[in-house]
Amino acid sequence: MATKKIFPSKSSASLTPWLGIAFIIILIDQLTKITITRTFQLGEEKVITSFFNLVLAYNKGAAFSFLHDAGGWQRHFFTAIGLAAAAYIIYLLKKHGGQRMFSWALTLVLGGALGNVIDRVVYGHVVDFLDFHWEGLGHFPAFNVADAAICVGAALFILDELRRVNK
Known part of the structure; x- marks a missing residue:
């Protein structure tokens, strides 16, 4: 009688939970x-606390409004990059789905990238609304949940790599 694997190996973990x-x-x-x-x-703008506002802002560029005034081609460029990154991330998740921290990092970046791709396709720009600021230091560029997911994912990549190097 053949036995089923109850727990998948690290390389064959399911893609479904990550997606x-x-x-x-x-x-x-x-x-x-x-x-x-x-x-x-x-x-x-709506003041929430002494260091946080909600504000509606449109970003036609990339992070921190990079290339926001480039004439329109950047919308298609960043959409293509987001879709290519998503495809590669899905490939990596399929291959390394059992590596938990690495897969969390990939998943956060995937969700964030596709969230911003949807904005570029539907609106022609990314909708930003989270505005943090500190007295005397000014405002950090407005961002959104997708951007936050990408940043947390990037931090997890670094942490995972540091952990891997120290082993």
Whole structure:
């Protein structure tokens, strides 16, 4: 009688849970953006705390508005990069799905990248609304849930690599 593997090996872990988490990130990202765009006017700001505001901002470029005024080609360029990155990340998740921290990092970046790709395709720009600031230091560029997921994913990549090097 053949026995089934109850616990998959590290290299054969299922892709499904990781894609499910990425979908949840995309869903939260898009729901927050829809809420902000329906309740705020472009540039409108609501003070929440002494260091945090909600604000509706549009970013036609990449992180920190890089290339925001490049004439429009950047929308297609960053959409293509996001889709290519998503395809490669799915390949990596399929191959390394059992490596938990690495897969969490990939999944967060995947959800964030696709959240921003959706904005570029639907709106022609990325919707940003989280505005942190410190007295005397000014405002950090506005960002969104997708951007936060990408940053946390990048931090997990670094942590995972540091952990791997120290072994």
